Amino acid sequence: MMKKTIIAACGVLVLLAFGIAFAGPTIRDAGSPRVDSVIYYAVIDHSSICNNTLVAATANRKIRVLSYAMTSLAAVAVRFESGADGTALTGQMNFTGCGIFATCNISVNCGEIGCFEAETNTLLNLELSVSTGIDGHLTYTLVP
Secondary structure, three states: OOOEEEEEEOOEEEEEEOOEEEEEEEOOOOOOOOOOOOOEEEEEEEOOOEEEEEEOOOOOOEEEEEEEEEEEOOOEEEEEEEOOOOEEOOOOEEEOOOEOOEOEEEEEEOOOOOOEEOOOOOOEEEEEOOOOOEEEEEEEEEEO
């Protein structure tokens, strides 16, 4: 029987199997300190190509996205970024096959640990590949 040991050290997941170490992705502690227990809501209602501010920057805090849902009537690629023209927080999510008779939807719920977070003192941006309407909502919290 193979025995696996999981060790969380300094936010990095390490898996030991047969004496071989594998450094996995960095994970957040689900008990990360919060500014407060408030969950905030933001509307996604944008249509500009490139940069669309979803949540303004907050001093000394990170914006941690907990869930989001989006819909589009036209083909477009969207990506969440930390800052305008900033660091990509997700890959490009493609809405294809959309049109008058078919909408494209995406809905993601990551729970308290969060899907991703913007850098400290940085706004949350939604980049669009073309000028078309994107509608939806997201929930987030603010963390140190």
